[in-house]
Amino acid sequence: MDGWWDCERVDEFIYRLLRSGIENNVRGNLGLLLRALPWLLLNLQSKARARIIADRHYNLGNDLFAAFLDPYMQYSCAFFEGTDDLEQAQLNKLEMICAKLDLAPGDHLLDIGCGWGGLAKYAAERYGCTVTGVNISKEQLAFARDFCKGLPVRFLDCDYRAIEGQFDKIVSVGMFEHVGSRNYRTYFDVVRRCLKPDGIFLLHTIGSNTSGRGGSEPWISKYIFLNSMLPSIAQIAKAAERGFVIEDWHNFGPHYDKTLMAWQARFQAAWPRLEGLKYDTRFKRMWDYYLLCCAAAFRVRHTQLWQVVMTRSGTGRPQPCCRREHGAATRTSQGETVSWQ
Secondary structure, eight states, rough: OOOOOSSSOOOHHHHHEEEHTTGGGOOOOOHHHHHHHHHSSSTTGGGGGGGIIIIITSSOOOHHHHHSTTOOOOOOOOOOTTOOHHHHHHHHHHHHHHHHOOOTTTOOOEETTOOSSSHHHHHHHHHOEEEEEOOOOOHHHHHHHHTTTTHHHHHHHHOGGOOSEEEEEEEEEEEEGOOOOOOOOOOHHHHHHHEEEEEEEEEEEESSSSSSSSSSSSHHHTTTTTTTTOBHHHHHHHHHHTTEEEEEEEEHHHHHHHHHHHHHHHHHHHHHHHBBBBBBBHHHHHHHHHHHHHHHHHHSSSSEEEEEEEEETTSOOOOOSSSSSSOOOOEETTEEEEEEE
């Protein structure tokens, strides 16, 4: 960030470091232990601290995110099935989520951590459902309310722990990474309470290959996603047990490598109009490093992207059709072709 070193391909540099396993040769020391202590002793994602990440990251400026995201402002992994185009891949992702949820006209969908309202807009326009979006970022909420004006969509400035009511379907995309392992059981208790007995829940989250309470990679946690934490399969399963049936677990982590590289290319192209507003050279180096080192982590399979479909246990609900069984399904909607596997 300070220009002490540079590299033509940061993504390939980090990829090769991770692939070598060199971090396994770093011996533990007192400094590493002290850095882990807050994660071991405190709930860094408590309700009182929840808005810190919104202030530090998601409220940076809608102009920044609009410069490199797609028209639906999807700040999560795209699905590059049958396409290399980011915008088409994000439509594929949106369609896949709606299909897995079996959305239908009249459904009331709860979107926990709704971002800039892109999924809410897509679901309301394409499927005729009502959507309630919950978020704690003032910048995102302001954009989302304008973006979805005239649609049966409402947005609440609300922590997930305070959500009330019951919903036909619930979705959460790219928000679970901010919940923290101390709060996983609380999170799933809220989802179960709010999901109707015959409803469907879809969790879209980045995941870790191992369980831990030490937070995310230290640089990411300090400069990008403060106090973020990637869940493992074991942690999700343990928090969901007794409350949910896991119907489908879909890993398409390699698609995040392509998503991040597309974002970085679009950020580079947009930089001349961003520079000098409130973003300086140090910010540019930080943002480039963030996007490229994350791409490397997905490339080396160090981190994953999961969509997990769940239903409430103890209801006897028939299994939903989570994925198409015969190749890529294509759906034409408003003149667009949308594919998913």
